[in-house]
Amino acid sequence: MKAIVYQKYGSPENLRLTDLVKPLPKNHEVLVKVHAASVNYGNLVLLKGRPYLARFAYGLFKPKHTVPGGDIAGQVEAVGKDVTQFQPGDNVYGDLSGCGWGGFAEYVSVPEKALAIKPANLSFKEAAAVPMAGVTALQALRNKGNIQTGQKVLIYGASGGVGTFAVQIAKSLGAEVTGICSTRNLEILRTLGADHAIDYKKEDFAKRTEKYDLILAVNGYQPISAYKRALKSNGTYVLSGGSGAQYIQAMVMGPWISLTGFKKMSSMLQRQNQEDLIYMSELIEAGKVKPVIDRSFKLSEVDKAFRYFEEGHAQGKVVITITEDY
Known part of the structure:
Protein backbone atom coordinates (compact mmCIF):
# COMPACT_ATOMS: atom_id res chain seq x y z
CA MET A 1 0.00 0.00 0.00
CA LYS A 2 1.00 3.64 -0.45
CA ALA A 3 1.68 5.68 2.68
CA ILE A 4 3.35 8.87 3.84
CA VAL A 5 6.37 8.19 6.05
CA TYR A 6 8.90 10.34 7.89
CA GLN A 7 11.92 9.28 9.94
CA LYS A 8 13.01 12.49 11.66
CA TYR A 9 11.42 15.62 13.10
CA GLY A 10 11.44 18.74 10.98
CA SER A 11 9.79 20.32 7.96
CA PRO A 12 7.25 18.91 5.48
CA GLU A 13 10.18 18.10 3.18
CA ASN A 14 10.86 15.08 5.44
CA LEU A 15 7.59 13.47 4.34
CA ARG A 16 7.96 10.71 1.74
CA LEU A 17 5.41 8.72 -0.25
CA THR A 18 6.47 5.07 -0.12
CA ASP A 19 5.20 1.48 -0.19
CA LEU A 20 4.44 -0.34 3.06
CA VAL A 21 3.02 -3.76 3.83
CA LYS A 22 -0.77 -3.69 4.12
CA PRO A 23 -1.66 -4.25 7.80
CA LEU A 24 -3.71 -7.12 9.17
CA PRO A 25 -6.28 -6.43 11.90
CA LYS A 26 -5.63 -7.81 15.37
CA ASN A 27 -8.45 -9.39 17.36
CA HIS A 28 -9.88 -6.06 18.54
CA GLU A 29 -9.02 -4.04 15.43
CA VAL A 30 -10.76 -2.88 12.27
CA LEU A 31 -8.98 -2.72 8.90
CA VAL A 32 -10.10 0.41 7.06
CA LYS A 33 -9.53 1.26 3.41
CA VAL A 34 -8.93 4.99 3.78
CA HIS A 35 -10.60 7.28 1.25
CA ALA A 36 -9.78 10.63 2.85
CA ALA A 37 -7.88 12.16 5.76
CA SER A 38 -7.25 15.69 7.04
CA VAL A 39 -4.57 17.91 8.55
CA ASN A 40 -4.77 19.18 12.14
CA TYR A 41 -2.50 21.05 14.53
CA GLY A 42 -1.68 17.73 16.19
CA ASN A 43 -0.25 16.49 12.88
CA LEU A 44 2.04 19.52 12.82
CA VAL A 45 3.27 18.81 16.37
CA LEU A 46 3.90 15.20 15.36
CA LEU A 47 5.90 16.29 12.28
CA LYS A 48 8.01 18.97 13.92
CA GLY A 49 8.42 17.47 17.38
CA ARG A 50 7.55 20.85 18.87
CA PRO A 51 6.73 21.95 21.47
CA TYR A 52 9.51 19.74 22.80
CA LEU A 53 7.38 18.43 25.66
CA ALA A 54 5.40 16.53 23.02
CA ARG A 55 8.44 14.34 22.37
CA PHE A 56 7.87 12.56 25.68
CA ALA A 57 4.76 11.12 24.02
CA TYR A 58 5.90 10.93 20.39
CA GLY A 59 9.59 9.99 20.75
CA LEU A 60 12.47 11.91 22.33
CA PHE A 61 14.98 11.84 19.48
CA LYS A 62 13.00 10.53 16.53
CA PRO A 63 9.31 9.90 15.87
CA LYS A 64 7.94 6.58 17.05
CA HIS A 65 4.81 7.02 14.88
CA THR A 66 6.33 7.20 11.41
CA VAL A 67 3.07 7.43 9.45
CA PRO A 68 1.26 10.66 10.40
CA GLY A 69 -2.43 11.39 10.01
CA GLY A 70 -5.15 11.46 12.67
CA ASP A 71 -8.52 11.98 10.97
CA ILE A 72 -9.72 9.35 8.50
CA ALA A 73 -12.85 8.37 6.61
CA GLY A 74 -13.18 5.14 4.69
CA GLN A 75 -14.71 1.69 4.43
CA VAL A 76 -14.23 -1.33 6.66
CA GLU A 77 -12.47 -4.11 4.74
CA ALA A 78 -12.00 -6.65 7.54
CA VAL A 79 -12.46 -6.99 11.30
CA GLY A 80 -10.73 -8.92 14.07
CA LYS A 81 -12.55 -11.76 15.79
CA ASP A 82 -13.36 -9.70 18.91
CA VAL A 83 -14.82 -6.70 17.08
CA THR A 84 -18.54 -6.20 17.78
CA GLN A 85 -19.43 -2.72 16.48
CA PHE A 86 -18.47 -2.96 12.80
CA GLN A 87 -18.50 -5.33 9.87
CA PRO A 88 -16.96 -5.33 6.37
CA GLY A 89 -18.62 -2.78 4.12
CA ASP A 90 -19.41 -0.25 6.86
CA ASN A 91 -18.56 3.34 6.05
CA VAL A 92 -16.69 4.80 9.02
CA TYR A 93 -14.69 7.77 10.19
CA GLY A 94 -12.48 8.33 13.18
CA ASP A 95 -9.62 9.86 15.13
CA LEU A 96 -6.40 7.86 15.31
CA SER A 97 -4.46 10.26 17.55
CA GLY A 98 -4.96 8.04 20.59
CA CYS A 99 -3.90 4.78 18.93
CA GLY A 100 -0.74 5.36 16.94
CA TRP A 101 -1.83 7.72 14.14
CA GLY A 102 -1.20 6.32 10.62
CA GLY A 103 -4.05 7.94 8.67
CA PHE A 104 -2.00 9.14 5.69
CA ALA A 105 -2.07 5.71 4.09
CA GLU A 106 -4.30 3.62 1.85
CA TYR A 107 -5.07 1.23 4.72
CA VAL A 108 -4.91 1.40 8.50
CA SER A 109 -5.80 -1.11 11.22
CA VAL A 110 -7.13 0.49 14.41
CA PRO A 111 -9.08 -0.36 17.59
CA GLU A 112 -12.82 -0.17 17.02
CA LYS A 113 -13.16 2.47 19.77
CA ALA A 114 -11.40 4.97 17.48
CA LEU A 115 -14.19 4.79 14.90
CA ALA A 116 -17.85 5.61 14.39
CA ILE A 117 -20.27 5.09 11.52
CA LYS A 118 -19.84 7.91 8.99
CA PRO A 119 -22.77 10.37 8.82
CA ALA A 120 -24.90 9.33 5.86
CA ASN A 121 -25.21 12.89 4.58
CA LEU A 122 -21.45 13.44 4.26
CA SER A 123 -19.01 12.31 1.60
CA PHE A 124 -15.81 10.61 2.73
CA LYS A 125 -13.94 13.82 2.02
CA GLU A 126 -16.34 15.84 4.20
CA ALA A 127 -16.34 13.24 6.97
CA ALA A 128 -12.54 13.24 7.19
CA ALA A 129 -12.71 16.90 8.20
CA VAL A 130 -14.75 16.21 11.33
CA PRO A 131 -13.22 13.97 14.04
CA MET A 268 -7.58 21.99 27.24
CA LEU A 269 -6.25 19.24 25.01
CA GLN A 270 -8.62 17.20 22.90
CA ARG A 271 -8.96 13.53 23.74
CA GLN A 272 -10.16 10.89 21.30
CA ASN A 273 -13.63 9.81 22.41
CA GLN A 274 -16.00 7.56 20.50
CA GLU A 275 -19.12 8.82 22.29
CA ASP A 276 -18.28 12.43 21.40
CA LEU A 277 -17.72 11.46 17.77
CA ILE A 278 -21.12 9.74 17.69
CA TYR A 279 -22.64 12.92 19.16
CA MET A 280 -21.03 14.88 16.32
CA SER A 281 -22.60 12.44 13.85
CA GLU A 282 -26.02 13.15 15.36
CA LEU A 283 -25.55 16.91 15.01
CA ILE A 284 -24.39 16.50 11.41
CA GLU A 285 -27.22 14.20 10.38
CA ALA A 286 -29.71 16.60 12.03
CA GLY A 287 -28.36 19.39 9.80
CA LYS A 288 -27.06 21.43 12.75
CA VAL A 289 -23.36 21.14 11.89
CA LYS A 290 -21.49 20.82 8.60
CA PRO A 291 -17.75 20.70 7.91
CA VAL A 292 -16.12 23.58 6.06
CA ILE A 293 -13.36 22.53 3.66
CA ASP A 294 -10.85 25.05 2.37
CA ARG A 295 -8.69 22.91 0.07
CA SER A 296 -7.95 19.29 -0.69
CA PHE A 297 -4.67 17.70 -1.72
CA LYS A 298 -3.71 14.28 -3.05
CA LEU A 299 -1.77 11.83 -0.89
CA SER A 300 1.32 12.58 -2.97
CA GLU A 301 0.89 16.28 -2.11
CA VAL A 302 0.85 15.96 1.69
CA ASP A 303 3.97 18.14 1.98
CA LYS A 304 2.13 20.92 0.12
CA ALA A 305 -0.90 20.46 2.38
CA PHE A 306 1.28 20.90 5.47
CA ARG A 307 2.93 24.03 4.09
CA TYR A 308 -0.46 25.54 3.31
CA PHE A 309 -1.78 24.59 6.75
CA GLU A 310 1.27 26.14 8.42
CA GLU A 311 0.42 29.52 6.90
CA GLY A 312 -2.52 29.67 9.31
CA HIS A 313 -5.08 31.16 6.93
CA ALA A 314 -7.18 28.13 6.01
CA GLN A 315 -10.93 28.72 5.97
CA GLY A 316 -12.06 25.56 7.70
CA LYS A 317 -10.23 22.29 7.08
CA VAL A 318 -7.45 21.05 4.80
CA VAL A 319 -8.26 17.57 3.47
CA ILE A 320 -6.15 14.80 1.94
CA THR A 321 -7.80 12.56 -0.69
CA ILE A 322 -6.35 9.05 -0.53
CA THR A 323 -8.57 7.33 -3.09
CA GLU A 324 -9.23 9.49 -6.13
CA ASP A 325 -12.77 8.13 -6.64
CA TYR A 326 -13.81 9.77 -3.37
Whole structure:
Protein backbone atom coordinates (compact mmCIF):
# COMPACT_ATOMS: atom_id res chain seq x y z
CA MET A 1 0.00 0.00 0.00
CA LYS A 2 1.00 3.64 -0.45
CA ALA A 3 1.68 5.68 2.68
CA ILE A 4 3.35 8.87 3.84
CA VAL A 5 6.37 8.19 6.05
CA TYR A 6 8.90 10.34 7.89
CA GLN A 7 11.92 9.28 9.94
CA LYS A 8 13.01 12.49 11.66
CA TYR A 9 11.42 15.62 13.10
CA GLY A 10 11.44 18.74 10.98
CA SER A 11 9.79 20.32 7.96
CA PRO A 12 7.25 18.91 5.48
CA GLU A 13 10.18 18.10 3.18
CA ASN A 14 10.86 15.08 5.44
CA LEU A 15 7.59 13.47 4.34
CA ARG A 16 7.96 10.71 1.74
CA LEU A 17 5.41 8.72 -0.25
CA THR A 18 6.47 5.07 -0.12
CA ASP A 19 5.20 1.48 -0.19
CA LEU A 20 4.44 -0.34 3.06
CA VAL A 21 3.02 -3.76 3.83
CA LYS A 22 -0.77 -3.69 4.12
CA PRO A 23 -1.66 -4.25 7.80
CA LEU A 24 -3.71 -7.12 9.17
CA PRO A 25 -6.28 -6.43 11.90
CA LYS A 26 -5.63 -7.81 15.37
CA ASN A 27 -8.45 -9.39 17.36
CA HIS A 28 -9.88 -6.06 18.54
CA GLU A 29 -9.02 -4.04 15.43
CA VAL A 30 -10.76 -2.88 12.27
CA LEU A 31 -8.98 -2.72 8.90
CA VAL A 32 -10.10 0.41 7.06
CA LYS A 33 -9.53 1.26 3.41
CA VAL A 34 -8.93 4.99 3.78
CA HIS A 35 -10.60 7.28 1.25
CA ALA A 36 -9.78 10.63 2.85
CA ALA A 37 -7.88 12.16 5.76
CA SER A 38 -7.25 15.69 7.04
CA VAL A 39 -4.57 17.91 8.55
CA ASN A 40 -4.77 19.18 12.14
CA TYR A 41 -2.50 21.05 14.53
CA GLY A 42 -1.68 17.73 16.19
CA ASN A 43 -0.25 16.49 12.88
CA LEU A 44 2.04 19.52 12.82
CA VAL A 45 3.27 18.81 16.37
CA LEU A 46 3.90 15.20 15.36
CA LEU A 47 5.90 16.29 12.28
CA LYS A 48 8.01 18.97 13.92
CA GLY A 49 8.42 17.47 17.38
CA ARG A 50 7.55 20.85 18.87
CA PRO A 51 6.73 21.95 21.47
CA TYR A 52 9.51 19.74 22.80
CA LEU A 53 7.38 18.43 25.66
CA ALA A 54 5.40 16.53 23.02
CA ARG A 55 8.44 14.34 22.37
CA PHE A 56 7.87 12.56 25.68
CA ALA A 57 4.76 11.12 24.02
CA TYR A 58 5.90 10.93 20.39
CA GLY A 59 9.59 9.99 20.75
CA LEU A 60 12.47 11.91 22.33
CA PHE A 61 14.98 11.84 19.48
CA LYS A 62 13.00 10.53 16.53
CA PRO A 63 9.31 9.90 15.87
CA LYS A 64 7.94 6.58 17.05
CA HIS A 65 4.81 7.02 14.88
CA THR A 66 6.33 7.20 11.41
CA VAL A 67 3.07 7.43 9.45
CA PRO A 68 1.26 10.66 10.40
CA GLY A 69 -2.43 11.39 10.01
CA GLY A 70 -5.15 11.46 12.67
CA ASP A 71 -8.52 11.98 10.97
CA ILE A 72 -9.72 9.35 8.50
CA ALA A 73 -12.85 8.37 6.61
CA GLY A 74 -13.18 5.14 4.69
CA GLN A 75 -14.71 1.69 4.43
CA VAL A 76 -14.23 -1.33 6.66
CA GLU A 77 -12.47 -4.11 4.74
CA ALA A 78 -12.00 -6.65 7.54
CA VAL A 79 -12.46 -6.99 11.30
CA GLY A 80 -10.73 -8.92 14.07
CA LYS A 81 -12.55 -11.76 15.79
CA ASP A 82 -13.36 -9.70 18.91
CA VAL A 83 -14.82 -6.70 17.08
CA THR A 84 -18.54 -6.20 17.78
CA GLN A 85 -19.43 -2.72 16.48
CA PHE A 86 -18.47 -2.96 12.80
CA GLN A 87 -18.50 -5.33 9.87
CA PRO A 88 -16.96 -5.33 6.37
CA GLY A 89 -18.62 -2.78 4.12
CA ASP A 90 -19.41 -0.25 6.86
CA ASN A 91 -18.56 3.34 6.05
CA VAL A 92 -16.69 4.80 9.02
CA TYR A 93 -14.69 7.77 10.19
CA GLY A 94 -12.48 8.33 13.18
CA ASP A 95 -9.62 9.86 15.13
CA LEU A 96 -6.40 7.86 15.31
CA SER A 97 -4.46 10.26 17.55
CA GLY A 98 -4.96 8.04 20.59
CA CYS A 99 -3.90 4.78 18.93
CA GLY A 100 -0.74 5.36 16.94
CA TRP A 101 -1.83 7.72 14.14
CA GLY A 102 -1.20 6.32 10.62
CA GLY A 103 -4.05 7.94 8.67
CA PHE A 104 -2.00 9.14 5.69
CA ALA A 105 -2.07 5.71 4.09
CA GLU A 106 -4.30 3.62 1.85
CA TYR A 107 -5.07 1.23 4.72
CA VAL A 108 -4.91 1.40 8.50
CA SER A 109 -5.80 -1.11 11.22
CA VAL A 110 -7.13 0.49 14.41
CA PRO A 111 -9.08 -0.36 17.59
CA GLU A 112 -12.82 -0.17 17.02
CA LYS A 113 -13.16 2.47 19.77
CA ALA A 114 -11.40 4.97 17.48
CA LEU A 115 -14.19 4.79 14.90
CA ALA A 116 -17.85 5.61 14.39
CA ILE A 117 -20.27 5.09 11.52
CA LYS A 118 -19.84 7.91 8.99
CA PRO A 119 -22.77 10.37 8.82
CA ALA A 120 -24.90 9.33 5.86
CA ASN A 121 -25.21 12.89 4.58
CA LEU A 122 -21.45 13.44 4.26
CA SER A 123 -19.01 12.31 1.60
CA PHE A 124 -15.81 10.61 2.73
CA LYS A 125 -13.94 13.82 2.02
CA GLU A 126 -16.34 15.84 4.20
CA ALA A 127 -16.34 13.24 6.97
CA ALA A 128 -12.54 13.24 7.19
CA ALA A 129 -12.71 16.90 8.20
CA VAL A 130 -14.75 16.21 11.33
CA PRO A 131 -13.22 13.97 14.04
CA MET A 132 -10.38 15.89 15.72
CA ALA A 133 -11.55 19.45 15.04
CA GLY A 134 -15.22 18.73 15.72
CA VAL A 135 -14.58 16.85 18.96
CA THR A 136 -12.08 19.51 20.09
CA ALA A 137 -14.74 22.18 19.69
CA LEU A 138 -17.34 20.03 21.46
CA GLN A 139 -15.13 19.17 24.42
CA ALA A 140 -13.96 22.76 24.82
CA LEU A 141 -17.46 24.23 24.81
CA ARG A 142 -19.40 21.54 26.65
CA ASN A 143 -16.90 19.77 28.92
CA LYS A 144 -14.51 22.62 29.79
CA GLY A 145 -16.74 25.63 29.15
CA ASN A 146 -19.98 24.16 30.54
CA ILE A 147 -21.91 26.07 27.87
CA GLN A 148 -25.54 26.87 28.69
CA THR A 149 -28.54 27.90 26.63
CA GLY A 150 -28.82 31.68 26.31
CA GLN A 151 -25.20 32.41 27.15
CA LYS A 152 -23.11 34.89 25.20
CA VAL A 153 -20.17 33.02 23.68
CA LEU A 154 -17.11 34.53 22.01
CA ILE A 155 -14.95 32.40 19.70
CA TYR A 156 -11.54 33.80 18.75
CA GLY A 157 -10.23 32.16 15.57
CA ALA A 158 -13.74 31.26 14.45
CA SER A 159 -12.99 30.65 10.76
CA GLY A 160 -10.45 27.83 11.12
CA GLY A 161 -11.00 24.10 11.48
CA VAL A 162 -11.96 24.04 15.17
CA GLY A 163 -13.54 27.50 15.04
CA THR A 164 -16.05 26.72 12.29
CA PHE A 165 -17.25 23.70 14.26
CA ALA A 166 -17.34 25.69 17.51
CA VAL A 167 -19.62 28.36 16.01
CA GLN A 168 -22.12 25.74 14.85
CA ILE A 169 -22.00 23.62 18.00
CA ALA A 170 -22.49 26.67 20.23
CA LYS A 171 -25.51 27.72 18.15
CA SER A 172 -26.94 24.19 18.31
CA LEU A 173 -26.68 24.37 22.11
CA GLY A 174 -28.65 27.61 22.24
CA ALA A 175 -25.92 30.21 22.69
CA GLU A 176 -25.63 33.71 21.23
CA VAL A 177 -22.39 33.47 19.28
CA THR A 178 -19.85 36.12 18.36
CA GLY A 179 -16.98 35.05 16.14
CA ILE A 180 -13.66 36.82 15.62
CA CYS A 181 -11.79 36.43 12.34
CA SER A 182 -10.11 38.40 9.53
CA THR A 183 -11.99 40.52 7.01
CA ARG A 184 -12.11 37.87 4.28
CA ASN A 185 -13.75 35.34 6.60
CA LEU A 186 -16.62 37.42 7.97
CA GLU A 187 -19.13 36.06 5.46
CA ILE A 188 -18.23 32.46 6.35
CA LEU A 189 -19.18 33.10 9.97
CA ARG A 190 -22.52 34.54 8.95
CA THR A 191 -23.32 31.54 6.75
CA LEU A 192 -22.52 29.25 9.70
CA GLY A 193 -25.05 31.05 11.88
CA ALA A 194 -22.90 33.36 14.00
CA ASP A 195 -25.01 36.15 15.50
CA HIS A 196 -22.14 38.64 15.36
CA ALA A 197 -18.77 38.75 13.62
CA ILE A 198 -15.78 40.92 14.60
CA ASP A 199 -12.92 41.73 12.24
CA TYR A 200 -9.82 41.58 14.45
CA LYS A 201 -7.92 43.74 11.96
CA LYS A 202 -10.34 46.61 12.53
CA GLU A 203 -11.51 46.20 16.11
CA ASP A 204 -10.09 45.11 19.46
CA PHE A 205 -12.68 42.87 21.11
CA ALA A 206 -11.24 43.57 24.58
CA LYS A 207 -12.13 47.27 24.25
CA ARG A 208 -15.81 46.59 23.58
CA THR A 209 -18.35 47.09 26.35
CA GLU A 210 -19.85 43.66 25.57
CA LYS A 211 -18.98 40.96 28.10
CA TYR A 212 -19.22 37.22 27.55
CA ASP A 213 -20.19 34.17 29.61
CA LEU A 214 -17.77 31.93 27.74
CA ILE A 215 -14.75 32.67 25.57
CA LEU A 216 -13.11 29.97 23.46
CA ALA A 217 -9.68 30.91 22.10
CA VAL A 218 -8.83 28.72 19.14
CA ASN A 219 -6.13 30.82 17.51
CA GLY A 220 -4.35 34.16 17.71
CA TYR A 221 -1.87 35.94 19.92
CA GLN A 222 -4.00 37.82 22.44
CA PRO A 223 -2.72 37.93 26.04
CA ILE A 224 -4.79 36.27 28.74
CA SER A 225 -5.46 39.72 30.26
CA ALA A 226 -7.46 40.72 27.18
CA TYR A 227 -9.72 37.70 27.51
CA LYS A 228 -10.13 38.34 31.23
CA ARG A 229 -11.37 41.88 30.54
CA ALA A 230 -13.95 40.57 28.07
CA LEU A 231 -15.42 38.02 30.50
CA LYS A 232 -18.42 38.56 32.71
CA SER A 233 -17.68 38.46 36.45
CA ASN A 234 -18.41 34.71 36.60
CA GLY A 235 -17.37 33.91 33.03
CA THR A 236 -15.19 31.10 31.70
CA TYR A 237 -12.21 31.23 29.33
CA VAL A 238 -10.98 28.10 27.55
CA LEU A 239 -7.83 27.97 25.42
CA SER A 240 -7.71 25.20 22.82
CA GLY A 241 -5.17 26.66 20.38
CA GLY A 242 -2.90 29.61 19.73
CA SER A 243 0.68 30.70 20.26
CA GLY A 244 3.12 29.11 22.69
CA ALA A 245 2.98 32.24 24.82
CA GLN A 246 -0.78 31.87 25.15
CA TYR A 247 -0.44 28.29 26.39
CA ILE A 248 2.16 29.28 28.96
CA GLN A 249 -0.06 32.11 30.22
CA ALA A 250 -3.09 29.81 30.41
CA MET A 251 -1.18 27.11 32.29
CA VAL A 252 0.71 29.45 34.65
CA MET A 253 -1.59 32.45 35.15
CA GLY A 254 -4.94 30.75 34.50
CA PRO A 255 -5.07 28.74 37.77
CA TRP A 256 -3.97 31.80 39.78
CA ILE A 257 -6.66 34.02 38.22
CA SER A 258 -9.25 31.32 38.82
CA LEU A 259 -8.28 31.04 42.50
CA THR A 260 -8.33 34.79 43.16
CA GLY A 261 -11.70 35.58 41.60
CA PHE A 262 -14.87 34.18 40.06
CA LYS A 263 -13.60 34.08 36.50
CA LYS A 264 -12.35 30.67 35.36
CA MET A 265 -9.31 30.56 33.05
CA SER A 266 -8.12 27.23 31.66
CA SER A 267 -6.64 25.35 28.71
CA MET A 268 -7.58 21.99 27.24
CA LEU A 269 -6.25 19.24 25.01
CA GLN A 270 -8.62 17.20 22.90
CA ARG A 271 -8.96 13.53 23.74
CA GLN A 272 -10.16 10.89 21.30
CA ASN A 273 -13.63 9.81 22.41
CA GLN A 274 -16.00 7.56 20.50
CA GLU A 275 -19.12 8.82 22.29
CA ASP A 276 -18.28 12.43 21.40
CA LEU A 277 -17.72 11.46 17.77
CA ILE A 278 -21.12 9.74 17.69
CA TYR A 279 -22.64 12.92 19.16
CA MET A 280 -21.03 14.88 16.32
CA SER A 281 -22.60 12.44 13.85
CA GLU A 282 -26.02 13.15 15.36
CA LEU A 283 -25.55 16.91 15.01
CA ILE A 284 -24.39 16.50 11.41
CA GLU A 285 -27.22 14.20 10.38
CA ALA A 286 -29.71 16.60 12.03
CA GLY A 287 -28.36 19.39 9.80
CA LYS A 288 -27.06 21.43 12.75
CA VAL A 289 -23.36 21.14 11.89
CA LYS A 290 -21.49 20.82 8.60
CA PRO A 291 -17.75 20.70 7.91
CA VAL A 292 -16.12 23.58 6.06
CA ILE A 293 -13.36 22.53 3.66
CA ASP A 294 -10.85 25.05 2.37
CA ARG A 295 -8.69 22.91 0.07
CA SER A 296 -7.95 19.29 -0.69
CA PHE A 297 -4.67 17.70 -1.72
CA LYS A 298 -3.71 14.28 -3.05
CA LEU A 299 -1.77 11.83 -0.89
CA SER A 300 1.32 12.58 -2.97
CA GLU A 301 0.89 16.28 -2.11
CA VAL A 302 0.85 15.96 1.69
CA ASP A 303 3.97 18.14 1.98
CA LYS A 304 2.13 20.92 0.12
CA ALA A 305 -0.90 20.46 2.38
CA PHE A 306 1.28 20.90 5.47
CA ARG A 307 2.93 24.03 4.09
CA TYR A 308 -0.46 25.54 3.31
CA PHE A 309 -1.78 24.59 6.75
CA GLU A 310 1.27 26.14 8.42
CA GLU A 311 0.42 29.52 6.90
CA GLY A 312 -2.52 29.67 9.31
CA HIS A 313 -5.08 31.16 6.93
CA ALA A 314 -7.18 28.13 6.01
CA GLN A 315 -10.93 28.72 5.97
CA GLY A 316 -12.06 25.56 7.70
CA LYS A 317 -10.23 22.29 7.08
CA VAL A 318 -7.45 21.05 4.80
CA VAL A 319 -8.26 17.57 3.47
CA ILE A 320 -6.15 14.80 1.94
CA THR A 321 -7.80 12.56 -0.69
CA ILE A 322 -6.35 9.05 -0.53
CA THR A 323 -8.57 7.33 -3.09
CA GLU A 324 -9.23 9.49 -6.13
CA ASP A 325 -12.77 8.13 -6.64
CA TYR A 326 -13.81 9.77 -3.37
